[in-house]
Amino acid sequence: MSAGKLPISVFIIAVDEGDRVGRTIESVRDWVDEVIVIDSGSKDDTVAVSEAAGARVMFHAWPGYGEQKRFGEDQCRNDWLLNLDADEVVSAALAAEIRALFPSPSHQGYWMDVVEILPGESAPGWFAHTVKCLRLYDKKFGRFDPSTVHDSVHLVSGTEGSLGAIVEHRSSRGFAHTIAKINRYSTMQAQNMVGRKKRPVLLELRIVLEFAIGFFKAYVLRGYFLKGMYGFINAMHYGLSRFERLAKYWEAER
Numbered sequence: 336m337s338a339g340k341l342p343i344s345v346f347i348i349a350v351d352e353g354d355r356v357g358r359t360i361e362s363v364r365d366w367v368d369e370v371i372v373i374d375s376g377s378k379d380d381t382v383a384v385s386e387a388a389g390a391r392v393m394f395h396a397w398p399g400y401g402e403q404k405r406f407g408e409d410q411c412r413n414d415w416l417l418n419l420d421a422d423e424v425v426s427a428a429l430a431a432e433i434r435a436l437f438p439s440p441s442h443q444g445y446w447m448d449v450v451e452i453l454p455g456e457s458a459p460g461w462f463a464h465t466v467k468c469l470r471l472y473d474k475k476f477g478r479f480d481p482s483t484v485h486d487s488v489h490l491v492s493g494t495e496g497s498l499g500a501i502v503e504h505r506s507s508r509g510f511a512h513t514i515a516k517i518n519r520y521s522t523m524q525a526q527n528m529v530g531r532k533k534r535p536v537l538l539e540l541r542i543v544l545e546f547a548i549g550f551f552k553a554y555v556l557r558g559y560f561l562k563g564m565y566g567f568i569n570a571m572h573y574g575l576s577r578f579e580r581l582a583k584y585w586e587a588e589r
Contacts, residue, residue: 341437343367343471344411345419347390348403352421353380355505360388362425366434367417373407381421399483399523408478415440417471418479418488419502423449428500433471443493444472449502453565454509459501462558469495470502484520484527510568517576525583534588535581542581549577 345363349356349372360370370390374382375397385392395406408416417433419425425433429447436445451464469488477490507513528535535541553559553573559566 340366340368341415341434342413343415343417343433344369344371344413345417346371346373346404346407346411347385347419347421348373348375348400348407349377349381349385349421350375350397351377351379351381353377353384354508356381356421357384357388358424359419359421360385360390362430363417363419364389366430368413369411371407371410372421373403373410375403399481400486401480401482401484404479404486405481408474411474414473414475415471416474419470420504422505424503424505426501426503429498429502432498432500440473440496441494442496443476444469444488444490444495446495446497447471447500447502448498449504452503452505453562453569454505454507455565459503460558461561464553464557465501466504467497468502471498482527483530484523507569510572513569513572517572517579521576521579521583524580525587528580528584529587535584538581538585542578542585545581546574546578548574550574 345367347356347359347370356372360372364370372381372385372390372392373395374385374392375395382392393410395403397403398406404418407418446467446469449466449468450459452459469490472488472490473493476493477488480487480489550570550573554567554570559570562569
């Protein structure tokens, strides 16, 4: 390990992320021991960009979110891991906060806020959608769930802390990308529900109401109404994503 770097392995799963994975790697490469990118068959320049930015890249065919991240865990040489998605950037404040934890972290896992930044925004807006995730952890105490659609870390022992600074999440490249992502992910969600044989309660009624509920959640509760027409359109997309997963489950069930 190079002097001045933390004993942390960063691992990133990616496919066709050449336009943004470089920023993800650059946000951590100067202060962590290694950065690993697990590519599942990119047709763009993801591999070349990742290697040029300083990451070690390997191919692994796509088995689902949780299993791909578990594969990534197994490639890391350090016990302390930091997982990032290819559309996420560790803010400078969060990098400083993580560096301050070492060499003796008080906990075995740390939660952090992953905050949405919409296209056209340089920083999170008011009431930006935030997801709290456990992303920095000691793999001796836990690892990712093997679910095909959910990617959550579960500690089986040890204690957990929280970090105050943010991970910047630029999920959408634009409307066409968002629609394609909704279609792909809702299919995986429906297949997962079928596989678990867990029929949603009041399925038919929920299909009727799910779009409106999802739209309200995004537009009002997440504050998208503050973002003008862009916020309205993105709230519509969120409602569609919630509707599609149930509609596809209903279709598969029949």
